[in-house]
Amino acid sequence: MEHLLINETPYALEEQDYEMTLLRWLRERHGLTGTKCGCNVGQCGSCNVIVDGKVRRSCVLKCKTLLGKRITTIEGLARGEKLHPVQESFLACGVMQCGFCTPAQVLTVVALLEANPTPTREEIDKAFKGVLCRCGSYVRVLKAIERAAAILRGERWTDENGNDPDRVIGNSYNMPDAVDKITGRLKFCSDYYFENQVYGKLVFAEYPHAKLVDIDVDTCMALPGVQYVQCYKTTPITMVGPLQKDMPIIAYGKVRHVGEVVAIVYADTQEQAEYAASRLKVTYELLQNVLSVEQARISGAPLVHEDCDGNVSVRCTIRKGDVDTAFRDAAAVVQGEYYSQRIEHNYIETECSTAVPNDRGGMDIYTVSQGPFGERASTAAYLGIDECRINVHQTPLGGSFGGKDGHPLPVLVSYAAMKLGRPASVAVSRKDSYRFSTKRHPWTCRIKLAADKEGRITALKNDMVSDGGAYKSFSPRVLPQGVSYATGPYEILNMSLDGKVYYTNNLTSGAMRGYGSPQTIFAIEVALDELARKLKMDPFTIRRINGLRTGSEAATGMIIPEGHAYLKTLDAVEKKYYEEFLPLKEQDPAIGIGVASGWRHILGGVGPAEETRVGLELLDDGRVQMKACCAQMGNETLVGLAQITAASLGLRYEDIDILSDLQTDLTPWSAHVMASRGLILWGTALEAAAKTFARRVTEAAKRLIGGNAVFRDGKIVDEGTGWTLCGLKEFKERVGGSFEVVEKARMPRTYYPLEDANRSRAIPAEEYRTHHTNSYVSALVALKADPEKNTVRVIKMYAAFDVGTPINPEATKRQGEGGLLMGMGQGLREEFELEDGFIKTDSMVKYQIPQMADTPEIEVAFVDNYDPSGPFGAKGIGELGLLPIQPAILNAYYDATGVRLRKIPLLKYI
Known part of the structure; x- marks a missing residue:
């Protein structure tokens, strides 16, 4: 019998496992689950191990090729409770966010520093190529590398400790699972394996729009290892949806997009489930597709849903003042069409749910979810049992950004487990996740914006249309949020805001970090930059003149209360502009500087009780x-x-x-x-x-x-x-x-935005709140553009946030840094592309999220503010960071080149 040497310990390698990948062998045979599976094709780096001193992707290594080699996994670094210096540095520098990719990052740094104790930035970038972190922790990783390298070289290193022993609020503490993240001990959903477990594989619709005629269950059931084919023939059909129930829990009657699940095949092994799923015969009758908002709007267009009004899924309108007169009397007017693209969440941990029958006649469910009690309620209703029989384990999420909420996978897997009387699990592959998950709404804003000669904005007209895809999902929330924030953090008393989301046969659009507000804030911030230049005003003055302050009237008609400090963020950014950013441009004219602001509700608002x-x-x-x-x-x-x-x-x-x-x-x-x-x-x-x-x-x-x-x-x-x-x-x-x-x-009641912005005082002004409170951000982006080579590189970003009282400053900074980096990716390069309803961007190589080599200098600051609506004056930051970066990138590109773009991602259109 042969052995593999893992962490200096020999592990027996059975002959039948020679062709098994090292990743699966480590996880399934020996429970070494610190090595993660993010893509299974060697593109994300989450499965990194060290083989004979070099970092390798274990998901593409066959066990038989590793005989005689020394393999180190994350479990082999610490010695008891004594952490490796790299792990200590990750802890000291606060690298971790979700932690899913952290073990791979740690091993990458260990191998780098063992080979090169004094790496340059270029060498670090090379080592981290393809080692992805969607949370955007690269800024912290760079600090950890500097610290660990010094310690490993024998140099003295003193950590800064800014905590005040006489207080709790305002100190920074490590997350309770920080050590488990850097040692690989933290168990994510797919790290749980149960005896006698069946494995599921999703089967998706083959066409964007078709009648579902038949599924050949019997032939599939006869294949080796198959235990259950879950489809409309074998499982109850109910209508589901996070807000409005317009989607069958599994395809029934017809399919409306290629991400629709038509069946789940369960078998004794994952290989058997995948083979049987590939052989499942599904018969369709093709229907005419509706693949764009333009097609959906045509009179007489095919209806995606038979009961909808001309393919309109959601409407939201706000109007106030005399827009026409304001435009007629304006000193300057700009207008244009601004487009923001479809975005994939691209969390490194994909969706997963496992259900285990328990001794209460119910289920223990392990799942990636943003709302475990919602999963418990929906599963109990579907299974027809009391909620008390179901225990949902909300496993740590390896990133989410809104995408791990509202999908029916836990319910379906629980039904399979109940039917079979044994544990059932579906771990969604990366390619399947791209079909299964909802996306950020692609969005077009047709804007006309006017100001008087002093720079006061006098009128805004914004006609917004968005592709909601096949089902409503979160569109009934996304649209009113986008419309509510379409003015940016500015007071505009004459405006006409009209928004519509349309059904199409594209993948469903849902909740994605900041939903609605990134799209409309992008548009208004670019338009405002154009207006400032037309008036020959600097970008700070025009924002300061119009900026929201206590007593201002927001777009919805809500009066801004105490605790809102937008203008302080603008002041901080202006100061930083003159001190650090403008000198960059003076030294190199190819550098452009972009300014933008953003604001975002904290709590959902617009009506539902919270x-x-x-x-x-x-x-x-x-x-x-x-x-x-x-x-x-x-x-x-x-x-x-x-x-x-x-x-x-x-x-x-x-x-x-x-x-x-x-x-x-x-x-x-x-x-x-x-x-x-x-x-x-x-x-x-x-x-x-x-x-x-x-x-x-x-x-x-x-x-x-x-x-x-x-x-x-x-x-x-x-x-x-x-x-x-x-x-x-x-x-x-x-x-x-x-x-x-x-x-x-x-929380206090909020209201859906009234069409007249409550000018009729249908609701008392002091009571009319569309949102509980808001956080604010202003940002600077410096980029270097080479128009001849069509290249753009962001070199520096700075953002000042009003989040009220930062309860844990370092944790809050991490969220800000990650948000800025995500916004940079979306502004420059990211786009989830469809063609004729089918996915073009079907891999992590094609969908390019920011990597270490893309990471510029980033600084996050917090302005002094106390918001009385939050505990100890605190608000939130999670979705705020990316908002100003996309428009700031386009504004910086104009500053560098004189070319005005109104679409993102920038690199697609230059």
Whole structure:
């Protein structure tokens, strides 16, 4: 018998496994799941291992080729609790966000520094080619490399520690699973394997639009290993959708796009499932396609849905003032058509769901989801059982950006597991994920914008049309958000905003980071740059004249309350422009500088009630356990929530035990994570829970200790003298049994935007809020353009954010840095392309997200502000960072070349 040497330990290699890839062999045979599968074709780098000192992609290495070689996986770096210096540096520099690609990054750095202790930036870029991070952690990786290299060379390194021991809010703490991320111990959904598990493979529609005539289930069932073919013939058909139920849970009647799942084939092995799926015969009758908004709008066009009005999926309109008169009297007018493209989320971890029958007659579900309680409810309804029989394990998300919410995979897999009486799992391949996932809406804004000679914007007309694809998905939310933010962070009293989303036979558009606002903010910020130049004004002055401030009227008619500091972000950016960016251009005329701003709601707004529940439990050791089922996808919200909890109770951060095993059995009911609302929604609930906890401790202490006992500053004190009577550990011993509070927070009501922007005062002005609050950002982009070679490289980015109080500054900066980098990718290069309804961009090589070599100098700053609507004055940042970067890139390109572009991605159109 042969062996492979893994982490200095020989592992037996059976002859039948010679042709197996190293990736599968490590994961399936030996449980070494720190090596991840992001693409399975060697393009993403998440499966990196070190073979004889060199980084290799384990997903394309056959085991038989590795005999006699030394292989190191992420599990082989640490020695017990002693981390490798590279792992220590990742921890110290706060590299990790979602953590899915972190093991591969760590191994890449280890191999690089072992071969080259003093690498140049070019050598680092080369080493990291194809090692992808969608969260955009490259800025932090560069810092970690510098630190680790110095330590490995024997040099002294002193880390900066900016934490103030006398406070909790404003300090930076590591995420509770940080060490598990850098050691590969953290288990993502596809890292779970169960005995007697069946494996599923998705079968998609072969055409964009066709009647579904028949599926030959019987022939497929006769193939080796096949246990179940799930389709309209074998599983109940219900209508589903995250907002409006317009999509069959699995294809029925007809298919409307090539991403529609017509069947799932389950077999004893993944290979058997894939083979059988490829052999499944599906009979179609072709229908005429509708493949663009232009086609969908034609009178008499085929209807994607028989009951829709001319293929219109969603409408939203806001009008106020006298637009025509304002245009007639304007000193300057610009107009044009601005287009932003279809975007793929491209999270490195693809979708996955596993269902395991439990002893309650229900299911334990392991799934990638932004809302585990929503998955529990929908699965229980579909299976016809009580919710209490279902326990959803919300596994850590390897990135999401809105794409892992609202799909029916957990429900379908649970039905298969119930039918077969054995665990069932579907891990979606990269190629299938590109078909399965929703996309960011491609969007066209036809804008006419006017100003008086002083630069005051006097009128805006914006006709917006968007391709929503085959089903509604999140379009009923995306469109009103886009329309609401179409003015940018500016007060415009005469405007006409008309938005429509159309059904087509393209892949469904859904929720993608910032949904709606990136598309419309891109358009207005480029148009405003044009207007400023026409008026011969600088980009800061025109924004300052029109910028929203307390008492301003937003596009929707909502009056801006206290706690909004847009102008401070603009001031910070202007200062940075003159100090650092303008000198770059003065030294090199090929460099262009672009300015843009953005704003974004925190919480969903536009009508639906928003609430969640949390729990606080006093543990035997005197710590307080925080129970908040707030999905984690690299956003680190649980850390900020623990800080809010500690500060509210007068405790140290270390006194809070974060329940990070997010299961519906273990935590109170929680809402979906979306709309940058994690910190403010769950934080508000935890503030309320802390008050209830303190009151109950005081009540119990008065009974057990004495009438003057009161809970204050984390301990029981005498109310009169302030003397400490006991700590929480002794209090828990006296109480005995459990001591827990559960609290619900319901946010103030919001309204769908009224067409007249509430000019009729149908709703009292002080009550009319379309959104709970907003965060703001202004940014600078410096790029170097070479028109002759058609090349553009971003060399420096700076952004100033108003996020209220940064609860955890380093975590907040990471989110900002990643957002800027994602915005850069979307502005320059990214586009998910379809042709005749079929996917062109079908690999990670074709869909080019930013890599290490693309990473410019990035700086994130926060302006001083306190928003009274959030806990400790805090707001959110998750979706904010990318908003100004796309328009700033086009504005910078004009500054460098004099060529005005109104479409992205830029590199497609130069």
